[in-house]
Amino acid sequence: MMTIGKLSVTAGVKVPTIRYYEDIGLMPEPERTEGNQRRYVRAHLERLNFIRHARDLGFSVEAIRDLLSLQAKPDAPCHDADRIAAENLADVRAKIARLKKLEAELEHIVSECAGGRAGECNVLATLADHALCTTDHGHVHNSLHEAS
Amino acid sequence: MMTIGKLSVTAGVKVPTIRYYEDIGLMPEPERTEGNQRRYVRAHLERLNFIRHARDLGFSVEAIRDLLSLQAKPDAPCHDADRIAAENLADVRAKIARLKKLEAELEHIVSECAGGRAGECNVLATLADHALCTTDHGHVHNSLHEAS
DNA sequence: CCTAAATCTCTATGAACTAGAGGTTCGGGA
DNA sequence: TCCCGAACCTCTAGTTCATAGAGATTTAGG
Numbered sequence: 001m002m003t004i005g006k007l008s009v010t011a012g013v014k015v016p017t018i019r020y021y022e023d024i025g026l027m028p029e030p031e032r033t034e035g036n037q038r039r040y041v042r043a044h045l046e047r048l049n050f051i052r053h054a055r056d057l058g059f060s061v062e063a064i065r066d067l068l069s070l071q072a073k074p075d076a077p078c079h080d081a082d083r084i085a086a087e088n089l090a091d092v093r094a095k096i097a098r099l100k101k102l103e104a105e106l107e108h109i110v111s112e113c114a115g116g117r118a119g120e121c122n123v124l125a126t127l128a129d130h131a132l133c134t135t136d137h138g139h140v141h142n143s144l145h146e147a148s
Numbered sequence: 149m150m151t152i153g154k155l156s157v158t159a160g161v162k163v164p165t166i167r168y169y170e171d172i173g174l175m176p177e178p179e180r181t182e183g184n185q186r187r188y189v190r191a192h193l194e195r196l197n198f199i200r201h202a203r204d205l206g207f208s209v210e211a212i213r214d215l216l217s218l219q220a221k222p223d224a225p226c227h228d229a230d231r232i233a234a235e236n237l238a239d240v241r242a243k244i245a246r247l248k249k250l251e252a253e254l255e256h257i258v259s260e261c262a263g264g265r266a267g268e269c270n271v272l273a274t275l276a277d278h279a280l281c282t283t284d285h286g287h288v289h290n291s292l293h294e295a296s
Numbered sequence: 297c298c299t300a301a302a303t304c305t306c307t308a309t310g311a312a313c314t315a316g317a318g319g320t321t322c323g324g325g326a
Numbered sequence: 327t328c329c330c331g332a333a334c335c336t337c338t339a340g341t342t343c344a345t346a347g348a349g350a351t352t353t354a355g356g
Contacts, residue, residue, distance in 0.1 A: 003302075003303080003353090004302090004303070005301095005302060005303080014344085014345070015302095015303085016344075016345055016346075017343085017344060017345075019304095019305095020343075020344060020345085021344095024343090033352080033353085034352090035303085035304090035351070035352045035353070036303085036304065036305095036351085036352080037302085037303055037304070037351095037352065037353075038303085038304090053246075055343090056246065060342085060343095061342075061343070086254075089251065089254040089255065092247050092250055092251050092254060093251060095204075095243075095247055096244060096247045096248060096251060098201070098204065099240055099243055099244045099247070100244060102240055103237065103240050103241060103244060106234075106236055106237040106240060107237065151322095151333075151334080152333090152334075153332095153333060153334080162313085162314075163333095163334090164313075164314060164315075165312085165313065165314080167335095167336095168312075168313065168314090172312090181321080181322085182321090183320075183321045183322070183334085183335090184320085184321080184334085184335065184336095185320095185321065185322080185333085185334055185335070186334085186335090203312090208311085208312095209311075209312070210311095297356105298355100298356090299353105299354100299355100299356100300353100300354100300355100301352105301353085301354090301355105302351105302352080302353075302354095303350100303351075303352065303353080304349100304350075304351065304352080305348105305349095305350090305351100306347100306348090306349100307346100307347085307348085308345100308346080308347080308348105309344105309345080309346070309347095310343100310344085310345075310346095311342100311343095311344095312341100312342090312343105313340105313341080313342090314339100314340080314341070314342105315338105315339085315340075315341090316337100316338090316339085316340095317336105317337090317338085317339100318335105318336095318337095319334100319335080319336090320333105320334075320335065320336105321332105321333085321334065321335085322330105322331100322332085322333075322334085323330105323331105323332095323333105324329105324330100324331105325328105325329090325330100326327100326328090326329090
């Protein structure tokens with residue numbers, strides 16, 4: 001039996017957010033004390049961890065709701081789970097690819113600029129041109145500043 | 149010279165969102181026709197592409213504003229760019245790591261379940277246990293369903 | 297038993313959009 | 327040249343996913 005505060009710290013989810021998740025039905029209503037305070041058990045912690053991880057990774061609340069509801073029906077769960085997983089896989093891969101590009105650019109910026117040579121850094125031009133592009137839109141001239 | 153509709157389609161950003169970006173100062177006010185309609189040039193498209201990519205990758209509007217503002221001051225821009233880059237690098241790496249884990253799990257789900265064997269699939273138990281965990285919280289028993 | 301910390305509900309704020317109402321402008325065809 | 331439907335305009339309101347206070351109540355340790 002743990003309080004909402006303990007659950008909050010353990011799962012790394014803020015107290016109001018836990019109550020919010022209860023409101024929208026992601027978390028079940030826990031038992032209450034005589035004085036109306038929520039008391040949670042380990043199962044709640046695991047569910048909340050699941051929700052937090054999924055949110056961190058960009059799943060919408062709706063997707064999480066789907067996922068959580070699946071386990072309630074043990075008949076033919078695979079098909080739905082498969083669909084949900086497949087729907088996210090391409091997206092996840094695209095995100096990884098773009099983040100890797102971004103990582104490389106950020107590394108470049110940090111290592112190059114940490115030296116302290118200001119004025120020779122074309123970081124922003126680079127970023128504006130290609131760093132964040134997954135779709136190849138060819139060689140376009142950087143005119144970021146012209147737009148502002 | 150393109151209309152907001154053309155810009156919207158080309159950049160993949162909805163029309164109201166473009167106007168919203170203008171409101172909050174991410175996009176500059178473009179020229180207008182006699183009849184008060186916005187007309188954009190290529191520079192606007194590039195800037196909007198930059199914004200969209202950055203948003204997709206999880207940068208906040210504030211971070212993007214920082215990045216965009218840097219190029220306006222050519223004096224000692226490196227220091228700021230460096231700081232902004234460094235602030236984001238760790239976060240980007242963490243995101244990549246977690247997404248890779250998620251990718252592996254999703255692949256597993258898709259390949260395993262695509263066979264069609266319903267009822268033998270422990271996808272959800274797997275997810276609930278460890279799939280989405282970056283912080284190792286040890287071997288906890290899956291009791292997701294007990295919480296609902 | 298007493299009190300400080302934690303909890304309760306409820307309402308409001310925040311970011312980042314998104315949608316709709318009601319009116320105006322644009323551009324291609326008759 | 328005029329017309330009309332699509333696209334545009336502003337403005338307000340709603341959405342999602344939280345997060346922050348106000349003011350009242352409960353809990354637990356000394």
